[in-house]
Amino acid sequence: DAKTTQPNSMESNEEEPVHLPCNHSTISGTDYIHWYRQLPSQGPEYVIHGLTSNVNNRMASLAIAEDRKSSTLILHRATLRDAAVYYCIPGPNTGFQKLVFGTGTRLLVSP
Amino acid sequence: GAGVSQSPSNKVTEKGKDVELRCDPISGHTALYWYRQRLGQGLEFLIYFQGNSAPDKSGLPSDRFSAERTGESVSTLTIQRTQQEDSAVYLCASSLPDRVKTQYFGPGTRLLVL
Numbered sequence: 458d459a460k461t462t463q464p465n466s467m468e469s470n471e472e473e474p475v476h477l478p479c480n481h482s483t484i485s486g487t488d489y490i491h492w493y494r495q496l497p498s499q500g501p502e503y504v505i506h507g508l509t510s511n512v513n514n515r516m517a518s519l520a521i522a523e524d525r526k527s528s529t530l531i532l533h534r535a536t537l538r539d540a541a542v543y544y545c546i547p548g549p550n551t552g553f554q555k556l557v558f559g560t561g562t563r564l565l566v567s568p
Numbered sequence: 569g570a571g572v573s574q575s576p577s578n579k580v581t582e583k584g585k586d587v588e589l590r591c592d593p594i595s596g597h598t599a600l601y602w603y604r605q606r607l608g609q610g611l612e613f614l615i616y617f618q619g620n621s622a623p624d625k626s627g628l629p630s631d632r633f634s635a636e637r638t639g640e641s642v643s644t645l646t647i648q649r650t651q652q653e654d655s656a657v658y659l660c661a662s663s664l665p666d667r668v669k670t671q672y673f674g675p676g677t678r679l680l681v682l
Binding site: 489491499500501502503506546548549550551554555556557558559560 | 601603610611613616624627657659661666669670671672673674675676
């Protein structure tokens with residue numbers, strides 16, 4: 458899997474948008490970009506994934522750079538429940554694939 | 569629909585005892601994974617099942633650890649002669665075979681070995 462670089466932590470206020478960046482400059486052409494988050498004392502939770510085009514779902518949006526060497530997870534209106542560690546995980550989406558979690562970004566949300 | 573479930577949610581045991589941890593994956597998910605997360609640390613991959621076979625057992629830390637899966641459904645992770653360093657949260661995840669990086673995790677079993 459490609460190496461990733463994410464900020465150790467970020468802070469946001471409730472109701473504000475949050476942009477969580479991830480650099481994955483060694484990503485291969487067929488690798489997807491998956492994002493997971495882990496809330497305190499819970500297992501990881503799938504958030505979103507994409508290949509080339511920007512993606513939206515009920516949880517978040519994923520903006521993928523044109524060269525695919527970076528991506529940004531966008532939470533449109535942060536809530537206290539969004540406080541978690543966010544991980545970006547590039548890699549193939551077929552064949553056996555264990556998830557390799559890096560250190561991620563710890564998001565702190567203030568009321 | 570129902571998500572991944574794990575039991576027990578918490579387990580306290582004495583050093584040297586055997587423990588069994590259970591995972592019920594999402595129905596129709598033929599891929600099943602076990603991970604371990606020690607306190608304050610990242611996830612460690614333990615073992616992967618595709619159907620009832622386990623093509624990758626590379627993450628099992630020692631021969632005290634074993635896992636099986638029956639009926640392409642329930643999986644059991646067994647730790648024999650538990651040690652204090654086995655204390656961790658044991659997480660199970662499942663996925664569809666063609667979406668192997670979109671894994672759905674259970675709540676985990678918190679194991680404490682005294």
